[in-house]
Amino acid sequence: MIIIILAAGSGSRLHPLIKNIPKCLVKYQNKPILKYQLEVFKKLNLKKLFLVSGYKSEKINIEQIKKVKIKKFKSTNMLYSLFQLKKLFNGKEDIIISYGDIIYRKSVLSKLIKSKAQLSTIVDKKWYSYWKKRMSNPLNDAESLILDKNNFITEIGQKLKTNKNVQGQYIGLTKISKNIAPELLNIWKNLYKQKGKIKKINNLYITDFFMILIKRQLKLKAIFINRGWLEFDTKKDLKMNF
Numbered sequence: 755m756i757i758i759i760l761a762a763g764s765g766s767r768l769h770p771l772i773k774n775i776p777k778c779l780v781k782y783q784n785k786p787i788l789k790y791q792l793e794v795f796k797k798l799n800l801k802k803l804f805l806v807s808g809y810k811s812e813k814i815n816i817e818q819i820k821k822v823k824i825k826k827f828k829s830t831n832m833l834y835s836l837f838q839l840k841k842l843f844n845g846k847e848d849i850i851i852s853y854g855d856i857i858y859r860k861s862v863l864s865k866l867i868k869s870k871a872q873l874s875t876i877v878d879k880k881w882y883s884y885w886k887k888r889m890s891n892p893l894n895d896a897e898s899l900i901l902d903k904n905n906f907i908t909e910i911g912q913k914l915k916t917n918k919n920v921q922g923q924y925i926g927l928t929k930i931s932k933n934i935a936p937e938l939l940n941i942w943k944n945l946y947k948q949k950g951k952i953k954k955i956n957n958l959y960i961t962d963f964f965m966i967l968i969k970r971q972l973k974l975k976a977i978f979i980n981r982g983w984l985e986f987d988t989k990k991d992l993k994m995n996f
Contacts, residue, residue, distance in 0.1 A: 755867070756847050757800055759791065759819075760960075761854025762808030762827040762835045767988045776810040778854040782984070782992050790857035792816070797860050798867070804842065805854070806835040826956070833942070833958040843939035845932050851960070853926030857996065858983035866927060871975035872934040873967070875907070880980045881923030888991060896920055897961065899976075907974040911961025922976060924961060925983055934972070941967065 765777030772780060778788040795803060803819045808827025822838050824830065832853075842849060850866065858876075866876055877899060878884070885892035898912040898919040910924055930938060945955060945966070964974055984996050 755800060756802045756804065756842050756849045757795060758836065758839055758842070758849060758851050759788070759803070759805040759854050760832050760835045760851065761788070761814075762806050762824055762830075764809040764827070765855060765987070768986070771989065772810070774810065775813050776807065776854075777986070778805075779810075779813060780986065780992070782857065782986065783996070787855060787857055787986060788814075788816070791852060791854075792818070794858065794860050794863055798863060800850075802847070804839055806838055808835075830956045831958055832960045833963050834956045836960065837939070837942050840939055840942070843930075843935040845936045848932050849930040849935055851928045851930065853985075855986045856926050856983060857986075858925070858927060862979050862982045863927070865979065866929050866977050869929055869975060869977050871929075871973065872931045873929070873938075873972060874975040874977050875928040875964075876925050876983075877907075877922035877976040877978055878925055878981060878983065879922045879978050881920075882917070884981065884994075885923070887994065888988075893917060896923060899924060901976055905976045905978075907964070907976055908968060910964050910968075910974070911959060922978065925979075925985065926960075927983075928960070937972075938967070941970070 761778040765772050768780055779786045805819045805821050807814050807821050808824050811823040814821055824838055882892060885896055889895055893914045896914055898909050898914055899922050900909040900919055901921045902908050984994055
């Protein structure tokens with residue numbers, strides 16, 4: 755199994771903590787965010803680790819990680835970062851995608867790994883209580899997530915006006931089966947060929963890509979958790995309990 759960590763962005767809301775280091779190296783409880791992920795990977799004997807870097811890339815020097823640096827990190831987003839490692843979408847191994855600014859318990863990643871679906875993503879059912887601690891109005895930051903009766907996602911990543919369209923919250927941890935990985939790569943390649951027609955294709959989020967896949971009738975399975983993770987966007991997030 756392959757792990758891809760997406761950590762190219764600057765994380766400007768954590769300034770001045772990110773003045774000299776990338777966001778993934780900001781310390782939470784005296785330990786870099788990235789270190790928490792590495793500890794979980796080690797516990798699960800996951801050794802094929804790749805990281806897409808950009809901002810302050812030179813500060814990330816970890817022997818067990820193969821680092822890929824992108825120059826356009828200021829003008830691109832998560833999907834662009836992901837497919838800088840398109841060679842890994844060859845159908846030989848399952849792929850785990852992890853955002854670089856989150857930490858999670860071993861049990862969370864284990865649950866995702868055990869999923870038999872072609873495409874799975876972790877969904878926190880108890881997100882609202884967490885969001886309320888982080889911000890005055892959770893709906894300002896939360897995104898839509900709608901499920902069908904079989905817990906496949908039918909909508910994700912859209913802006914909200916009410917919480918009726920939120921049956922959980924996407925955390926940034928996804929599994930792609932080796933059987934479907936080449937198909938996803940082909941879809942991305944075909945999208946990129948149309949980059950003149952598709953507005954801001956280099957700025958698409960992973961959730962934007964999920965919606966493209968859903969509209970093509972590909973199934974995205976929700977793997978439910980009840981907390982056991984943290985996200986770091988602001989200095990306030992660094993004060994939350996894990």
